[in-house]
Amino acid sequence: MADSNHLLEQAQREIEALSKTSPTEAGQADTQERPRASTEHIDALNEVFALFRINYHNQYYKAYSDASVLGQIKKLWLDSLLRFSPATIRRGAREVIETSEYLPTLNKMITACQGDPKKHGLKDPHAAYVEACQAPSPKAAFKWSHPAVYYAGKASDWFFLASSSERTAFPVFEQHYRRLCERVMDGETLPAPDTPALPETLETPLTKEENQRRLNELRKTLDL
Known part of the structure; x- marks a missing residue:
């Protein structure tokens, strides 16, 4: 428990640090070409790395032993995962943890976030x-x-x-x-499209004879 608490405290410090160094704040051209990283996206990403640290402890520290490199890796992940909602990013991380014994690559994380639509x-x-x-x-x-x-x-x-x-x-x-x-x-159920309501009364099509009769009456009225 003490180790977990220590890891979570460290993750929180990284959240604060990454919030101050969002990759979209590096230059004006960047902000025009890419969507700005929201606080929700940054928090979701750091929660993901905290979960990876806890679940893949030894693999995590072996892969991310250099703190400065880890910061750059997080920026890369953040840029690549901005296309997904924070909820989707969290769902992708849970799926990776539940299905893989190995620390995921960015490619595998993207695949997990995309999910399997056919299901x-x-x-x-x-x-x-x-x-x-x-x-x-x-x-x-x-x-x-x-x-x-x-x-x-x-x-x-x-x-x-x-x-x-x-x-x-x-x-x-x-x-x-x-x-x-x-x-x-992510679990949302979309409502079925609103089907146009049928008219309260349905008109019976006129017979050929009735159509001719009405046409003749119209001609008389117009003096044709």
Whole structure:
């Protein structure tokens, strides 16, 4: 317990240090090209390293024995993991710890954060894009493979998807879809699209004879 407390205290000191040296604060060009690291992202990353330290104790200290190098490694990880929400980063770390005996590489951590969409009934982004583009109107009434496809299409704008080339539209759709997939894999249940309500009364189509009768009456009225 004493060792764990010591490690957690050390992790907290690193959180404070990394908060003061966020990689996005290095220069103006950086802040324009990359999203700024939020406090929530920094905290999540340092929680991940604290968990790795506790679970992979000997491996951790062997790999990160140099404190200055560790700081640079954390900056690299932070830059690479900014695409994910803090909740997703924490979920990825839990998955790594539960499934691997070895300290993960950044690549393995990214893979864990991405998760396996198929386990949640989610298509790959391009297949979802094709489904969104081919779905007939009304969109809400279509039988979607998953609500995430509908909401990604709606967020992208249906007219934009229909009128733009794949090269232009797919990256926009993919960004919305991946964010929705993250939410689903983090445990959120997306509501089904609102299906348009049926009219309270259904009109019976007129017969051919009734249509002709009304047309004749209209001609008389207009003196045709």
